[in-house]
Amino acid sequence: MNTRTKRRGLVTTGFALAAVVALAGCAGTGSAAPSGDPEEASGATGTDPESFTVLTANENATLEAQLTALSEDQCEAENEALPLEHQKTAQADVVQKVTLLASQDALPAHFIAGTAMVRPDGDLGAGGLVLDYEELLSASGAWENVLPAAASTVQNVYGGMVSLPYQYNLEGIWYNKAIFEEEGIEEPQTFDELLDASEQLTEAGYTALAQPGAAGWPLTRLMGMHIFREVGPDAMEKVRDGEAKLTDEGYVAGAAALQDMAQSGFFGEGFSSVEPDAATAAFLTGSAAMKYDGTWLLSNINDEEQNQIGIENVGFMPFPAVDGGEGSIDQWPANAGAAMAANPKTAGPKVAAWFDCIAENYGQQALSDAGVLSGFKVNGDVGDIPETTAFVQEKMAEIDETVLWFEALLDAKSNSLASTNVSLLTTGQMTPEQYMADLQASIDAAG
Secondary structure, three states, X not given: OOOOOXXXXXXXXXXXXXXXXXXXXXXOOOOOOOOOOOOHHHOOOOOOOOOEXXXXXXXXXXXXXXXXXXXXXXXXXXXXXXXXXXXXEOHHHHHHHHHHHHXXXXXXXXXXXXXXXXXXXXXXXXXXXXXXXXXXXHHHOHHHHEOHHHHHHHHHHHOOOOOOOOOOEEEEEEEEHHHHHHHOOOOOOEHHHHHHHHHHHHHOOOEEEOOOHHHOHHHHHHHHHHHHHHHOOOHHHHHHOOOOOOOOHHHHHHXXXXXXXXXXXXXXXXXXXXXXXXXXXXXXXXXXXXXXXXHHHHHHHOOOOOOOOOHHHEEEEOOOEOOOOOOOOOOEEEEOOOEEEEOHHHOOHHHHHHHHHHHHHHHHHHHHHHOOOOOEOOOOOOOOOOHHHHHHHHHHHHOOOXXXXXXXXXXXXXXXXXXXXXXXXXXXXXXXXXXXXXXXXXXXXXX
16 A cells, blocks of 8 residues: 555535544454355455445446446356445535445445545545555455556555556557658657657648647646656655645746747647647547547547548557656556545455456456456457557556656646646746746645
8 A cells, every 4th residue: 555645635515524534443343254264365354235335426327337247247146145236426426425424334335435535634544434455455366457557546646545447547649650650750759859740740731739728638738747757757746745846947847848839839720729629630630640638539539430540540659758857758647537445344255256356357348348448457358449449458558657647636726727827828928937836826825
């Protein structure tokens, strides 16, 4: 478990923190499997409930469908021993719902939770009301089914292995192989090479990077990657912990690099008002040579109606290294979706068996059935999947270390400010120093 400096947690509303923390004394104290029980090696520490109840968001139909499919096939035995039961809540109501259940000592076996809640100093984390999956799965050997990169991401985001990576995405630069070949361009390995390639592509009449400025975050992610490559993979943790400020040289350099790219015309005309769908269309119709985005773009890439350049012409590469920087090109930015925690009180041997089965089979099930990439190993045949999807899955499996995205550790107000002001930065209405000074002031105010 990652025991680095504790994260700040969001204050839950409607229910007193004391009601949640008061349950800590009971958490994880249920009886484990009795001596000699064949399931003793499962790492179970709690008492099994009457059903394997899973609370998910209404908006996430995929997870419910795939867990149901597992219960009817690969995890049929686990389902017979402990039947799967689904509960739903609106995404916007997650914090309130989970806080209420915790105060009533009624958390389900497996449940969605707010990011801040499960961190070490969050309501559930501080109360001992979230299970450490690495400890649970290691006891049975099932931990090997969690991809190292996914584990790294979960630990970076939540401060411990308190969520399973059902949703897992890398971020990088998608590029048009045919255009690169036409222009004699190799995958840039350094930021200077990326700038040279962008200049060449722009002169050739292409939009070098289709970045939808109207959304804000596609621009701040580029800036953030320059910062991670320059300052190092813990750049934003240092800001959160007060060890560095965004007004420091390496951080301002990231803002300056983004502004320079925009001012050089690499994002195309009118980029600040371009919406995400329009930017995706520009890339998939061949008018843009590159697009920084996440692997969630695969749903668009695999759609033959949208993808007019052909799957065979879509490449994916990491943000390049910055000369002399502390970061590495091998450190991919990643995220693992909403937190899906487990209740240690109900983590009996039957629940542990369910988690073992999920870890072993979810990767194959979700990819073969829904074309969804996850942070689990793919064990078994997945049939015919698109070439680019297979490449990304292989890339996920070989990565050992990930970094967060620029806004991951920012409070809500500062997160919003970063996206709002980035248009002023890229259009030259705000200097890199001003942009970072305003954002640091917001972070300080929230501290």
